Amino acid sequence: MALISLEDLDGLDDEQLDDDITDNPEPMDEDERLLAHWQAVASTHQVSVPQEMTGPIQEMTRNNQQREPLPFTPISCHEKMGEVLYEERVYPAGHWASVTSGEDLYEQSISMAFMKLMRFICKENSAGRYLGMTVPVVSHVHMMEDGNTFEKDVQTSIFLPAEFQNNPPQPSDPDITIVHREPIRIVARPFFGTTTEETVGRQISQLWEIVGVTDNLRRDDYMVAVYENPGVPHRRNEIWFIRRNL
Known part of the structure; x- marks a missing residue:
């Protein structure tokens, strides 16, 4: 469990x-x-x-009211009849705390990883203090060769708060790594509710139907961004497609 x-x-x-x-x-x-x-x-x-x-x-x-939003540069917003179909954004380079977990189910993997990241945020780090929380929490999903099935290993990450970007605290847990990522350009579509392998897979299919066939978006990797806790009715999430070039 x-x-x-x-x-x-x-x-x-x-x-x-x-x-x-x-x-x-x-x-x-x-x-x-x-x-x-x-x-x-x-x-x-x-x-x-x-x-x-x-x-x-x-x-x-x-500290639940003190959340730092992940910074980004908006590129474009595509709407239809007042509904946001998808947005394009560029997220900056920076340091992330990441955990890779490979449980039987996607939702189990992200749960295990989140718990580790939570302990890192809450003083299990070289600074010995509460670091602060950023949103969204982002999970990186890799696809198997069939293009439809998730690989078991899922990487879940939080962007370090601005205060710690230049000198990241080190985690006490060896399963957590501090990684520096280059800027990333993504296509984001919001969805609401639970984040299971079934719901995420459905969102991936729906966004492909909207954007159409293009070689400039990756089909082997996707990201799932979570903004709110499950107690919120119709809580907000996003599926992110990754552009190959900025």
Whole structure:
């Protein structure tokens, strides 16, 4: 069973916490109440939250309003009858914290990776401090030779906050790597709801139908950008196609 993902670990309030612990007759302190809430959320996603995540959960909850957006340069926006079909953007070069995971399911892989990245953000780093959160969280999907099936290994990454771009803190977890990526030009289409292999695969097919056949977009790699936690109805995500050249 996979662990709960980073996107699950914010957006709660006292009323939600009280709802989650009404069946527990034992008095609970704040840390226990937070953990109980996210264990309840996790059960709906068929994932589990270990006891040692109490500290990172509390840290992320305390700082859940302080999110730094990933910077980009807009290139174009394509609309039809007021609906955004897709946008083109260029994201700058910079340092990312990345984890590659290869579980049985795509959603399990990103959940395992998110948990590691969350601990890195929450003080398990050479700076010994909370680093701050950027959005979106981006997962890099590689396709098998048939062009339709995801490879098991999925790389999930967060862009380091501006404060740490020139001198990135090093992770305590050897599974996390700090990588420098060159600028990337992407075609982005929004979608809403869950991010499973099925839903992501469907979004890939739909965007190909919109943009048509072109050699300038890669077919072997895609990215999935997640902006909000699963408690948000119709939460916002994007599928990213990667242009071969800027």
